[in-house]
Every structure is written in C-alpha cells, then in structure tokens.
Amino acid sequence: MSFEGVHRVYFLGIGGIGMSALARWFAHEGYNVSGYDRTPSPLTDELIAEGMNVTFEDSLDTIPANVKKSPESTLIVWTPAIPKNSIQLAYFQENGFTLKKRSEVLGMVTKNFYTIAVAGTHGKTTTSSLIAHLFKDAGKPIAAFLGGITQNYESNLILGKKKSKKQRFVVVEADEFDRSFLRLHPNEAVLTSTDADHLDIYGDENTILDGFGEFIKLIDKKGKLFIQYNAADRLGAARLPKVPTRIYGLRSEGIRAENIQARPGSFVFDYVDGQKVISQLELFIPGFHNVENALAAIAIASAHEITDEEIKKGLASFRGVKRRFEIHVNQNSLVYIDDYAHHPEEIRACLSSVIAMYPASKLTVVFQPHLYSRTRDFADGFSESLSLADEVILLDIYPARELPIEGVTSEMLLEKINSKKKLVLSKGELMDYLQKSAPEVLVTLGAGDIDRLVPGIASWMNSRQKLNVV
Template sequence: MKWDKLHSVYFLGIGGIGMSAIARWFNHVGIPVCGYDRTPSPLTKKLEEEGMQVTYEDSLNTIPESVKHDKENVLIVWTPAIPKDNVQLNFFQDKHFNLKKRSEVLGMITSSMYTVGVAGTHGKTTTSSMVAHMLKSAGKNIAAFLGGLTQNYESNLILHDEENEEKPIVVVEADEFDRSFLRLHPNVAVVTSVDADHLDIYGDAQELTVNFEKYIDLLPKDGVLFIQKNALKKLNRNDFGSLTVRQYGLGEGEIRAENVKAGIASFEFDYVSEEKSIEGLILRVPGFHNVENALSAVSIALHFGIAEEEIRKGLESFRGVKRRFEIKRQDLKGVYIDDYAHHPEEIRAFLGSVKAMYPNKKLTAIFQPHLFTRTRDFAEGFSEALSLADEVILLDIYPARELPIEGVNAAMLLDGITSSEKSLQSKNDLLGFLDQKRPEVLVTLGAGDIDRLVDPINDLIEQWD
C-alpha cells in the first residue's frame, strides 16, 4: 500500500493501546487521522491534543464526510475488539472500504525494518519497552510500537531518527490475541511465556502453543530466539533448524539471574551466561518476573554489541510501563501499587513479589476480572493466585467485547479464595470501603476500567492521617 496516496486513516477503536501507537505513527508522517472509540479516556484525550479527531458515538453521522465519500483514498484500521454489531464497522464492510486489521498495518509498517519481536502471554509489554529503552539509551537508532505507555517516554510509540544513516531497528510487541503476531516479520524474537489464555480465540491451550510455534517459524534462517525456559518446555519442540535458540530463567538456564535481592522499589541481580557475566545489575522496576524480563532485554542488548556500562545505565534508568508494577505511593500513609495483571499466572507473580518486598505488612488486593470467558476458564487459578493476599476485594467482571454468560460472575471466585478476609464490592462503594479499612499495602489488579479508580484511590489515601 502506498501511504502517500492516502488522504486520511480512520481507526475503529482508536483508544486501544496498540491502535493508538499506529495512529500516532500515521499522524507523525503527516497523514490526517480520525477515529471512533466507545468512551473517552486519558489516552484518547492525548490523541486529540496531538491533532487527531476522535468521536465517541457509534453513528454514521459522526464519520467525517471526507472519509465516507472517498473510499479509494481512505484506510480503515480496525481491531477485533470492536463488536460485530458496530454500526460504523458494518458500514465500512458493506461499502467495501479498504479495511485492514491493526496487526496487518503494523506488519506493513515494519516489514522493511530489522525487527525485534517480543511475544508472550505475560511480560511482553514490559520486556519490549525495556528492550527499546536500553537500545535507545545506548544510542541505537530505534523505533518501537509498544502495548503500554512507557514512563521514560510517556508514549507507546518511539520514532527513529530518519536522518540517521544507521539502519533503524524496530522493537514490536507481538500480540498473540487474534493471532496478530503472525503478521510480523521478526529477525530476533523473544517468547516470555506460553500459558493458556485467549481461549475464546484459540479454543484450547494446545492451539495457542501451535500458534506460538508458527510465530517462531517466521524467523529467518539466521534468526535468533530468546525464550523463557518454561515456555520452551511447553512447546515440546527440540528442532529449530538453523535458528540460534537461547533459553533464560531465574536461577537456571543458559542465561540466568543469580543472587537476586528483593528490595523496596528495586531488585538487584547478576546476569550470567556462558559468554558473559554482569554482576550487581540494578532494576528499579520491582518483581521477580521483571528480573526475568530483564534477562532477555540484556541478552538483546549484548546481541547488538552494547557495552556493559551502557547496559547497566540503560537498565537502571528504565522507569517501567504505566500500570505494570506501578508504585503509586510509598510513604507514611501507606503503599499503593497498580498493575495490569489479568491472568492467574500474572497475579501469582505480582503478588509473590509484593509479599517479598513487604514481608511483615498486610497485603490487600483489589481485582477486577476481565472477560466472562477468561473468568470462567481460569476461575480456579484466579482464586488460588489471589489467595496470596491477606485480603481480597473483588469487583464485577469487566465485559470488554463480550456479552454476559449465565452463571459466570466475580462472586464465583470467592469460595475458592482462602484469604482470611474477602468480599465483593461495587465500584461505587469501593472508596468508602477502603476509607474504613485503610490498608497497609494496597494493590489494584485488572485489565478493564479499574484504571479509572487509580487516581481516586490515591487521592483518598492522601487524605488519611
């Protein structure tokens, strides 16, 4: 597709984290961008401030006339998260507009660049952001399309320097949802995890695993794969042809973290491999799982020839990603941490790290389940993982793109939670409930609209004596 022939690009679901990165890219290269999203958010507000037109009404009347009447020169980018009964989506389909999924467009944009693709059911956003920051801080000419807002750049898009003679490296978060990652063209790949998820898309865990293998098969013959040790075991595959395959993990693997020390707001560890050892690395984004993510990021930095001192500086200066182990406050009024965790394994890793950081304090977790199907499919796992907290507060399920399923609700998780205190609260009553409880260490978890409660909760804590 010739971008210079387009007079505008219209996004269905422009406020999505992956969609907004591509919208920003088109806006940067000078192609007018507009789009629809269901509700306003801080991200859509930011897009509007950057000059993009956003509508929140699913109506034909809100589509710009220049889009409706010039389908030959308009690109419609959509995400499968948009409901099938969406009025605008059906209009564009019925009128045979040039529709492409977000993943197709991302694959087209990055096809001519040397690509580092970071995949995994958990950890891909933090890892891809960490890789991008470490390469950029070391002076590499990079671009990045990320699935979260990096704290270092306050964006999900990093643009390469077009005047730099060095050929750009693009770092891409390779999303398994809807098999999107199969549209990419990785030269170097990371697989952080292969746990059952998105069973509404794949049907079962085996089909998900097969698609991760297909993603790996996208690598060229001289490609490099960094894969977490447990993810490699789940592939049940020993033959990777001519690929260079390196496994990593905590305490074991070809590439491993040793002497891991959990501190408050930072972790310290040694990077150890057959070729290189780097002692006393500092990671200011806490979590044992983030140490593991850092192993792959350091490995990629070494792959690109970055010196040890630059690796140290890049890792220590990485400030993390919004809503990924984001410490909102840590003072005399209490500790409050927010995280995007929405799968049992993510919750287990997160809560385990928080308990290691604050071993003598009561841990209260607020969790908003995401999707009816995910809650149904992993109910036992959710209950078990949440039981790591001393107190669990459940909010109603965030439905996202789904309709309710009879008998599936947040309350079904309560019986399996073994924490001494547990309850189901409405979003409207939550602040009053917390004001009575005044937790020592509070965490919020979930991928729905629980993020809208983060600032109100933090403001509430600020008022406490």
C-alpha cells in the first residue's frame, strides 16, 4: 500500500474531475506526471499550464518515451470510462506496467494519511470542500481531493501547510458509484444522505443502504462518524458502526442550526451541538441544504481544535464550488443561479432555498435530465420537485454512458408537473425563448452538458441587469 519505487505516473483519462485532482497531487509530491484524454477541456488546459504532458490521441506514438521505457517505475492510473479497445490501455496491460483504477490509488493515499471521508448521494462536494477550506484557513496541514472546482482556489485539489506526514490530513469524497468508496481507509467519515440513486449499479434501494453500511464500517475503530439525521433513520441502527456517532441536521436534536435567516446571497444561522453555540454564522453559499452541509464541516473542524473564531472567519470566506448553487447574477430584481442538481431531492433542496430567498419573484427553472435510467426510476420525484417552480423548461435527456430506453423522454415528466407553465425545448431553442420571456429569477439545473450554456445565459442576464431591464 505505498508508492515506493514509482517515479512517474501516467493517467488514462486525466481530464476527469477525480483523475485530475490525483494528477495534481502526484505532481505536487514531485512525481513526473503525464496522461491522455479524449478531448481537450478547461481542466486539461490547466494541467498543461501546470507543466503536465497531456495528449489527445489514443496511439502509441503519443505515449512519452520516459513512460514507455520504464514499466517498472511507472504507475498507470486509469478510469473505466476508457474504452476497452483503447490502444494505450492494451499496450500498458501487455507490457508489464502496474495498472490501478483511480479508486484504488485514492485508497492507497488514504491508507497513508489521517483521512476524513465524506459520503452521501448529495452534498459530498460542498461538505468536503468546506471541511478542507476550514482546515486550510486555520493553517492545518491538508490535502483535499474534490469532485468539483472550488471558487476560492480554482482547483479540485486543496493543499494546506505541509508538515510531517503523521500530522497531515486528507479530505476525500467517498463516491458510492461503482462501490469505489469501499477502497478507502477513513479515520473519520461524514454521511450526508442515503437517498436512492445509481439504481443501474445497485438494483434497489436496500442494496444502496447496504453499500453505505459497508462503507461506514470501514471507519477506524478510534474514529468518528458524523451522519445526517434522515440518513441515520434510513440506514437503521443495525448498519451503524461501533464508533462514536454524532447526528446532525436542521431538525436534529444533536448538532443543529437555529435562528436561520434566508437573505439574498447568504444564510445566517447559529450552530448548536449540546456543548457549544456559535452565533450569527454567515454562509455565502445560500440554501438550507448548504447550512446542513456546514453543520457537519463545523463539527469536524471543532473536533480538530479549530477555534470558534477561525470557524466563523472561514465560513464567511468560503465561496463554494462551481455549479453548486452558484449565483451568477443577483442585482436589480434579476437573479441567475446555476446548480449541478440531478436528483429529485437535490432539486427540491435547491428550489426551496431559492423560494425562501426571493419569495415575491417568479421562478423559472431550466432542467436537463441526466441518464435515461435515472429519469425512468425517479420520474414522479422529478415532476414533484420541479413543480415548486412557476415555470419549468425541460431540455432533452443527457445520456452520458447510456443508450436510449424506449419511452423514456423529457416529455414523460411534463404530465405530472403542476407549474403554471411547462414546456420542452432543445438546447438550440433555449436562448431565444429566454430572451422573449425575460425571466426574473432563473435557475439552471443538471449534471450533463447544460454547463456549456451557462456562460452565455450569465452574460445575457448581466447585460439585462446593467440596462436595468426587468
């Protein structure tokens, strides 16, 4: 469980959000890092700017010579997203290289450091990013591997003050997809939610709960579990580990938030945990769900001797993660928010918070469903949560890794949506429609390629704001 003898690391799929964080960590640790990805992206541009050799052609000619010549001292990190017929993958498999999946390598990292792992079907990225920010802001030695790009650091890897390895903390998202979180070695863990998801992998809700139960039983026997109160109820006592367990949530009797105030652009609340109260905390990533995420981060920070004043300061300076309740426009009665939400409960949490912040404004939502199987499995839930909006615009389903399923379309969600206005548009039709309808509070949602529309929408909304056109 070490990287002894490894001098260089080559990534197959280096542009992925999880892969690129690992690539950055290896580069920071002094390894020679290079890799391949199918297409250029802002992330691969950044990796190249940071000194990594990244290629975009799946051929033997593009593999660096120092990698080809040194199978005994080169680690190949790959993702199952790489096609099985990949030329480079076959070459490495057939020529004596050591190949490890991303989840295996992350497991090796967590074995060697004190690890705080954040799991759950929603809230992982924001919670892990906030924990890492509080630690870094307080001067703690931290390395955080994140599933999103933080606004504060413009990166998916956060590095703090480096001391001896025994003192170093690692914060990592524990991803339930493909059961990869079972390779981790957590000293402490957070479990933010256990709602049904990834039924294409797990089959049914009970199997997902069993998976989370297996994960939290990996916690070191001297460690702790911080679990959201609904997640604890759903898991049941039989699945909880035999380590100290603290329950948190907006309505928890344990760690909780009191005196919550929803303001345009922030939420203010008091942190209460039975031992202390931290009053008038201000969080500039709005949302009731983000207050709940903050409770877990505050509890862990307090457990590691970060002071109340440091917590208050760190919380106020946290600017969130791109595409997690990201506010692009918030002036002159015009609001534009973009969010990664792609599950009914995530949508419900996001829209409920928007309504609390702007109760007198018309709410228009643009949603791109993600995966045919998820749309089929949670159709009623999507329709119900989207009905919170005054107007709902559905884009076509983003297929990701899936082939179409007969009868599963965005149109199938429309019938049960109870909003005053609802329609399905193509991505090409959206901008013209928005310009004609002139929304007041606009929210875009989805985990597909809807993010490519965000810059154009934000630019247009900003131009309206400058003209004070409502």
